[in-house]
Amino acid sequence: MTKQAELKGSSYTLSALHLSNEDIQQATDYLKEKVNQAPNFFAAAPIVIDVSNAGTNIDFKELKNGVTEAGMIPVGVSGCKNALMQQQARDAGFALMNAAKQAQAAKPVVEPTRIIDTPVRSGQQIYAKNCDLVVMSNVSPGAEIIADGCIHVFGALRGRAIAGANGQQQARIFCHNLQPELVSIDGKFWLSDKIPDKHWGKGAVISLAENNLNIEPLAL
Incomplete structure (x- = not known):
């Protein structure tokens, strides 16, 4: 019998863009600069946008288009302050994400250099x-x-x-x-x-x- 697909929980490390205001063009220009500086590292890389310090009047569709234009892949938004912002982010195609609390990891086995x-x-x-x-x-x-x-x-x-x-x-x-x-x-x-x-x-x-x-x- 052919094994079916499985849904499992996994954790991944993603870059996060922390917005300090509602100026989407400024954020887009910043990302373009970083992609141009290190394209092998940032080009087509997934990114989460943290809007917790950016106010409440964010154009999420413009934000998504700006990140895409810069050459990165917007996968989610964190830090939405209210239900309206959350809905606007969903409507723009963002996943809603929360920064996970870092659990104390087990001490790894030390391997030879x-x-x-x-x-x-x-x-x-x-x-x-x-x-x-x-x-x-x-x-x-x-x-x-x-x-x-x-x-x-x-x-x-x-x-x-x-x-x-x-x-x-x-x-x-x-x-x-x-x-x-x-x-x-x-x-x-x-x-x-x-x-x-x-x-x-x-x-x-x-x-x-x-x-x-x-x-x-x-x-x-």
Whole structure:
């Protein structure tokens, strides 16, 4: 007998756009800028829009069209203040979403450090689950390296580096030549334009302090 489709609960990590006002064009222009800066990361990516700080006169149809025009996929809205806003969001084709309270996760099993001896090419993605990741060579533009722990790159980092992917705020990114498209720790990220000039192309350590990314020179 052929197995039928099953409906199961799953959790996914989505980017969220937090609106601070009702200016949809401003939000659209902001998203376009981010997509242009890192198309491999943001283009056609699903996104949730948080309207909790944006007032009550939001044109949800214009909002959905603006996000789509920017090159991303609007999947839901959170933070609607009343039933009228909720209905307007539904009518525009949005799902209504609530930010889940983060439950205390079970302590993951720590695996041995994953070591990559070869260059990480454009289009490649490497994920070190429950461990640190060491790349002995370069990470090309368009490549993505992910680790639940820390990331060490002994060559040039020109792609995307995502550490602390499972919520480990103590994770760090160590790099001998920092030229990334994106760096992220525990979901907090910087695109290349946020990297201070004094650290560009040099050795650096990126960490998370008080919920903000921090960068320091790499001491050898």
